[in-house]
Amino acid sequence: MKPRNFLKFLIIISALCVANISHAHRFYASFSQIEMQPAKGTIEITHRIFTHDIEDLLRRYQDSSGELTEDVIEAFLKDYIIQAFALYSPDGEMLPLDWIAIEVTLDNIFVYQEAPMQEGQQTLIIADRILHDLFDDQSNTVNVKLEGKIKSHTFQKGDKMYQISFDGRTGDYPFEPS
Amino acid sequence: MLKLRTVIMGIMGGALLLAFANAQTIEQVNDKFRQLNEYLPTANVYRTASGAPGHQYWQQQADYKIDVTLDDENQTLTGSATITYYNNSPDSLKYIWLQMDQNRFDPESSMDQKSRAVPRSMTGTTMEMFRKYTDEQTFDGGFKVTSLKSVDGADLTHTIIGSMMRIDLPSPLMAGATTQFSIDWWYNIPDAKKFKLSRQGYEYFPRDGNRIYEIAQWYPRVTAYSDYEGWHNKEYQGSGEFTLEFGDYDVTITAPADHIVAATGVLQNDADVLTQDQRDRLIEARTASVPMFIVTPEEAVENEKSRATTTKTWYYKAENVRDFAFASSRKFIWDAMGYRMKENGNTVMAMSFYPMAGQPLWSDISTQAVMHTIQVYNKYSLTYPYPVALSINGPIGGMEYPMISFNGARPTTHEDGTRTYGRMTKHGLIGVIIHEVGHNYYPMIINSDERQWTWMDEGMNTFVQNLAHQEWKEDYPLGRIDPRNITTYMTSTNQVPIMSNAESVIQKGNNAYAKPATAFNILRESILGNELFDFAFREFAQRWKFKRPTPADFFRTMEDASGVDLDWFWRGWFYTTDHVDISLDNVRHFTINTQDPEIEEAFKRRQEMEKRTHPSYFSNDDLPKRVDEFPSIKDFYNENDEFTVTNKQRNEYNKLIAGLEDWQIEMLKDDSHIYMLDFTNVGGLLMPLYLEIEYTDGSKEEMRFPAEIWKLNYEQVTKMIVTEKEISSVVLDPKYETADTDMFNNFFPRRILESRFDLVKEEARKRRDMLKENLEELKSLEEYQREEREKDEENKRSSERKFNDLLKEYQ
Numbered sequence: 001m002k003p004r005n006f007l008k009f010l011i012i013i014s015a016l017c018v019a020n021i022s023h024a025h026r027f028y029a030s031f032s033q034i035e036m037q038p039a040k041g042t043i044e045i046t047h048r049i050f051t052h053d054i055e056d057l058l059r060r061y062q063d064s065s066g067e068l069t070e071d072v073i074e075a076f077l078k079d080y081i082i083q084a085f086a087l088y089s090p091d092g093e094m095l096p097l098d099w100i101a102i103e104v105t106l107d108n109i110f111v112y113q114e115a116p117m118q119e120g121q122q123t124l125i126i127a128d129r130i131l132h133d134l135f136d137d138q139s140n141t142v143n144v145k146l147e148g149k150i151k152s153h154t155f156q157k158g159d160k161m162y163q164i165s166f167d168g169r170t171g172d173y174p175f176e177p178s
Numbered sequence: 179m180l181k182l183r184t185v186i187m188g189i190m191g192g193a194l195l196l197a198f199a200n201a202q203t204i205e206q207v208n209d210k211f212r213q214l215n216e217y218l219p220t221a222n223v224y225r226t227a228s229g230a231p232g233h234q235y236w237q238q239q240a241d242y243k244i245d246v247t248l249d250d251e252n253q254t255l256t257g258s259a260t261i262t263y264y265n266n267s268p269d270s271l272k273y274i275w276l277q278m279d280q281n282r283f284d285p286e287s288s289m290d291q292k293s294r295a296v297p298r299s300m301t302g303t304t305m306e307m308f309r310k311y312t313d314e315q316t317f318d319g320g321f322k323v324t325s326l327k328s329v330d331g332a333d334l335t336h337t338i339i340g341s342m343m344r345i346d347l348p349s350p351l352m353a354g355a356t357t358q359f360s361i362d363w364w365y366n367i368p369d370a371k372k373f374k375l376s377r378q379g380y381e382y383f384p385r386d387g388n389r390i391y392e393i394a395q396w397y398p399r400v401t402a403y404s405d406y407e408g409w410h411n412k413e414y415q416g417s418g419e420f421t422l423e424f425g426d427y428d429v430t431i432t433a434p435a436d437h438i439v440a441a442t443g444v445l446q447n448d449a450d451v452l453t454q455d456q457r458d459r460l461i462e463a464r465t466a467s468v469p470m471f472i473v474t475p476e477e478a479v480e481n482e483k484s485r486a487t488t489t490k491t492w493y494y495k496a497e498n499v500r501d502f503a504f505a506s507s508r509k510f511i512w513d514a515m516g517y518r519m520k521e522n523g524n525t526v527m528a529m530s531f532y533p534m535a536g537q538p539l540w541s542d543i544s545t546q547a548v549m550h551t552i553q554v555y556n557k558y559s560l561t562y563p564y565p566v567a568l569s570i571n572g573p574i575g576g577m578e579y580p581m582i583s584f585n586g587a588r589p590t591t592h593e594d595g596t597r598t599y600g601r602m603t604k605h606g607l608i609g610v611i612i613h614e615v616g617h618n619y620y621p622m623i624i625n626s627d628e629r630q631w632t633w634m635d636e637g638m639n640t641f642v643q644n645l646a647h648q649e650w651k652e653d654y655p656l657g658r659i660d661p662r663n664i665t666t667y668m669t670s671t672n673q674v675p676i677m678s679n680a681e682s683v684i685q686k687g688n689n690a691y692a693k694p695a696t697a698f699n700i701l702r703e704s705i706l707g708n709e710l711f712d713f714a715f716r717e718f719a720q721r722w723k724f725k726r727p728t729p730a731d732f733f734r735t736m737e738d739a740s741g742v743d744l745d746w747f748w749r750g751w752f753y754t755t756d757h758v759d760i761s762l763d764n765v766r767h768f769t770i771n772t773q774d775p776e777i778e779e780a781f782k783r784r785q786e787m788e789k790r791t792h793p794s795y796f797s798n799d800d801l802p803k804r805v806d807e808f809p810s811i812k813d814f815y816n817e818n819d820e821f822t823v824t825n826k827q828r829n830e831y832n833k834l835i836a837g838l839e840d841w842q843i844e845m846l847k848d849d850s851h852i853y854m855l856d857f858t859n860v861g862g863l864l865m866p867l868y869l870e871i872e873y874t875d876g877s878k879e880e881m882r883f884p885a886e887i888w889k890l891n892y893e894q895v896t897k898m899i900v901t902e903k904e905i906s907s908v909v910l911d912p913k914y915e916t917a918d919t920d921m922f923n924n925f926f927p928r929r930i931l932e933s934r935f936d937l938v939k940e941e942a943r944k945r946r947d948m949l950k951e952n953l954e955e956l957k958s959l960e961e962y963q964r965e966e967r968e969k970d971e972e973n974k975r976s977s978e979r980k981f982n983d984l985l986k987e988y989q
Contacts (some may be wrong), residue, residue: 027691031685100935100942101941103938111471112938112942152671155308
């Protein structure tokens with residue numbers, strides 16, 4: 001899927017929202033660590049999302065009766081994350097994200113994904129709208145790590161995609177014509 | 179590994195062995211151990227340099243007498259207050275500022291709504307976001323002040339600026355003087371779910387048409403006036419919470435007669451508002467060993483069917499609190515138990531109020547969690563000074579006020595009316611109640627300025643909350659205070675320091691909750707140790723209870739009471755965004771040169787032999803040698819290699835020994851192993867060096883060196899270790915205590931480290947196999963054969979059918 005189609009998809013998803021849940025002492029934040037591993041030829045992605053946010057998501061999108069077991073959460077997240085988070089190569093091709101697993105702890109749910117890495121790849125285009133359909137104030141910080149160097153970006157609701165590059169331009173994508 | 183074996187010449191001089199700093203001069207401005215002079219204010223008579231209140235410490239006081247009516251029909255609140263303001267400052271005041279925090283919901287004056295920006299790249303929005311925007315624009319929120327008079331009945335001039343109101347006094351209020359004024363107002367109560375971070379409001383239950391009200395920020399509150407900030411006139415924008423004065427409250431709340439009203443303070447007129455049964459149960463609950471219902475679930479269900487046309491007035495009094503909040507609903511179940519504090523024998527009434535939607539979880543957990551909080555926080559902070567502690571279930575996810583907390587977690591109600599809850603909801607509820615009740619200590623009693631510093635109350639509270647988790651049950655997950663969990667955040671390149679204003683914090687959960695709480699955990703477990711930390715941390719609470727501490731007072735008290743200079747720690751963790759990444763670059767092995775030629779020449783011979791690894795040294799050994807065939811050509815050099823000790827060498831050695839003192843001769847005989855451990859500070863944040871040394875005999879030893887090891891050079895340092903035994907490996911920070919973000923460079927020799935990702939991947943593979951394989955039904959060979967036959971027959975039948983259909987078409 002090209003970035004533009006992905007965007008449309010998300011807007012449809014967001015339009016489904018009915019009510020806005022609001023809580024004090026909630027952080028409206030997720031954290032994603034993207035490690036580019038040239039030696040392994042893979043890009044390892046770990047999303048850290050608050051457990052209670054996922055519970056809210058499940059209530060929003062599923063008529064979830066019964067216990068929220070790890071299997072229920074994982075099945076749901078498999079569908080959800082693919083709509084909310086995507087990586088693209090510099091030429092705009094969407095990278096296939098392999099689902100590895102989730103890990104549920106008291107505070108956080110960790111979601112593990114993996115993508116193939118091109119030889120010598122130094123650039124990633126990222127779309128991150130995790131929980132933007134649920135919370136207007138959700139901010140998602142992404143760390144991209146390559147050979148010990150880290151570059152970060154924080155996605156707010158309504159943000160464009162973002163290009164992070166270790167040998168080229170870093171900024172909102174697509175770039176404004178200069 | 180560890181093959182490097184260098185020889186140290188001559189007499190040992192300790193200093194010679196230390197690696198010196200590379201830099202010739204270190205500018206004072208870069209010294210990570212310099213004191214926090216540029217950050218901390220100069221001490222004065224109000225605040226001492228040791229972090230305690232000074233001998234002329236003062237703070238203002240504001241007492242409130244309020245009558246308020248809750249209109250359930252129209253969701254409005256109408257109040258009338260007489261405020262008594264005590265000017266304890268040495269200054270005379272021409273005006274008084276009040277906080278009008280409901281004005282955040284008034285689109286005309288809301289700094290929160292006006293200061294909200296959208297991303298530059300935004301070209302459209304969702305219908306949902308747009309509706310929310312228009313909802314906010316059309317909600318008629320905010321205080322409507324209908325009267326403001328001085329004590330003698332004269333109207334007072336006032337000016338409203340956003341969420342602040344200035345009252346001009348007829349004559350300046352002199353130091354030590356008191357003034358009184360009366361104010362009447364009303365406002366529309368917001369639907370808590372419609373506003374972000376509303377922290378108060380109502381929740382509507384469509385099933386029975388009832389509401390739960392959680393009422394706060396409901397009266398004009400006197401703005402804090404302090405020795406370090408003057409009037410704390412920073413507008414309420416939603417993120418930065420409150421900064422208030424202590425005072426006594428005398429409040430009557432008029433609500434529909436079938437409502438239960440829970441509030442800050444002690445109910446004064448139980449005979450007017452409770453049934454005789456309820457009053458008897460309250461008395462019994464005071465000494466009960468388990469929480470008892472005051473209003474039973476059955477009574478609550480009965481209550482919510484009615485619609486009272488009359489009202490009742492609940493009279494509450496609270497002393498020495500910095501705020502007042504209440505909750506009201508006809509849906510409330512109410513349970514209570516007296517908790518007798520072992521510190522002073524006083525009993526605190528722990529009570530919970532919740533709708534049926536909270537059952538069965540709430541009656542099991544809430545009041546227990548309230549008591550647990552008091553029990554643990556009393557130990558680490560101060561003895562709970564108030565007579566009640568409340569936990570309310572309503573629309574607000576988690577919010578704290580003195581003696582009363584709003585906690586949102588509840589089971590899921592399904593279409594058929596049944597309710598279920600998961601393990602996570604249960605733990606979430608325990609966690610949030612401990613957190614919100616814990617806020618009674620930080621900041622309701624230890625009155626830090628929430629509008630400036632989120633981390634002071636949230637960071638300290640999150641830290642003690644996690645200590646309380648540890649005492650709830652065994653193996654309670656560490657969560658937010660585990661140094662491992664903060665590492666990815668700490669490497670992100672777009673953070674702000676902890677010492678940032680509450681409104682400007684990015685990633686608030688990590689910045690103001692997790693990072694300071696982790697820092698305190700590291701101080702407690704690793705740097706100071708439990709005993710020293712707990713003493714200092716408690717001393718801070720004791721010094722500042724019912725007072726107004728600043729970050730400087732905290733930093734100073736922690737050092738003052740622990741006797742440890744921690745400026746380097748505050749500087750790195752609170753004032754910078756550096757992260758921890760220390761690399762153990764190399765471990766070099768040395769032994770002492772004994773100077774004895776018999777030993778040293780043999781050592782050189784062994785070293786030479788070790789170099790001879792190439793096959794040609796050995797492959798020709800079996801060939802006959804000429805000197806064996808013609809022995810007469812052998813001489814001295816055939817019998818002796820270049821490492822044979824000569825008499826000249828022996829004489830020189832004896833001469834050397836004759837010239838040495840006895841202790842010097844002893845030193846030469848020392849056969850210790852000397853290791854040079856080279857460290858590089860990659861991340862910038864200084865931390866102590868915690869080492870696990872493993873010896874070749876398999877034994878292990880822990881060594882801990884303070885952060886001050888970096889005092890001369892905070893980029894590179896070498897530590898010398900002298901041991902009897904030979905080292906086989908060294909691990910830096912083996913217990914993951916320091917939040918080191920890259921563990922790969924912590925091992926010597928390097929190890930292939932399985933990342934969290936790898937481990938999970940491995941586990942996922944295993945888990946998938948196990949589960950799927952076990953769930954599969956066991957089938958016999960015959961069954962498979964039968965299935966195969968059936969499949970074949972079915973295929974045959976279906977192809978025949980297709981063939982026949984085709985035939986029909988053609989016929």
